[in-house]
Amino acid sequence: MTSQTEAEDITRLLEEIRRTPEQFERLIPLLYDDLKRIGHNQRASAGQVASPTLQTTALVNEAFLKLQGRIHEGIENRLHFKRLMAKVMRQLIVDYARRQAAAKRGGVLPDEEWSERMGAVEEDSDFTLSLESSLVRMEQVQPRQAEVLAASIYLGCTACEIGEMLELSERTVRRELQKGRAWLMVELADAR
Numbered sequence: 365m366t367s368q369t370e371a372e373d374i375t376r377l378l379e380e381i382r383r384t385p386e387q388f389e390r391l392i393p394l395l396y397d398d399l400k401r402i403g404h405n406q407r408a409s410a411g412q413v414a415s416p417t418l419q420t421t422a423l424v425n426e427a428f429l430k431l432q433g434r435i436h437e438g439i440e441n442r443l444h445f446k447r448l449m450a451k452v453m454r455q456l457i458v459d460y461a462r463r464q465a466a467a468k469r470g471g472v473l474p475d476e477e478w479s480e481r482m483g484a485v486e487e488d489s490d491f492t493l494s495l496e497s498s499l500v501r502m503e504q505v506q507p508r509q510a511e512v513l514a515a516s517i518y519l520g521c522t523a524c525e526i527g528e529m530l531e532l533s534e535r536t537v538r539r540e541l542q543k544g545r546a547w548l549m550v551e552l553a554d555a556r
Contacts, residue, residue: 370394374442382439388432395442399424399449401520427452443529450518458496464489491552498551502544512537513544 374394381387400420430452431445439445468489495517502510508530515526523537530537 371442374445375440378439378441378445385432391445392428395445395449396424398446399427423453423456426456430456446519447515447529450514454496454514454518457492461489461492461496465493494552495548498548501551502547506544506547508532509540509544509547512540513548516541 374391377387377390377394381391427449431449439448499510499514502513511530512526512532515521515529516523519525521529523534523541526532526537526541527534532540
């Protein structure tokens with residue numbers, strides 16, 4: 365967890381980066397450990413083999429590159445940056461799973477370079493796509509519950525961290541997690 369001083373430093377740096385985007389790379393060392401944890405959680409929650417570090421590193425690096433092009437849109441603070449980064453990583457994993465699923469069914473093969481970086485020999489693309497479909501359906505019916513659940517699954521946040529990030533009480537977060545997990549268990553019963 366980041367200290368208050370570090371969070372303020374990151375927020376100041378984000379303000380500077382909005383004015384001079386070429387300084388984006390200064391964020392990397394400040395957030396890299398957190399983002400690797402997010403990347404690892406993203407991959408693990410998507411049913412992928414979570415062992416090789418290179419896979420998580422590649423995911424974080426790819427997400428940084430994608431987010432760098434959007435820095436001018438205005439990232440408010442460290443938590444906002446982490447939420448955006450998690451969404452980008454989630455999109456990368458889902459896009460990759462879609463390409464894997466298409467290749468299994470005789471469609472276009474995934475981008476070879478991305479395959480090598482992700483090391484995706486044993487990934488469960490069907491489960492990843494089922495999880496994504498379930499979360500999308502939940503977002504339509506229970507958006508707050510879906511955001512709480514996604515923060516837990518993809519960011520690996522504790523109930524306290526989710527409460528801070530979404531401005532909810534820890535008790536509310538725990539209740540939303542419990543209901544969301546029960547809903548997902550029913551939704552994903554056939555996916556495994």
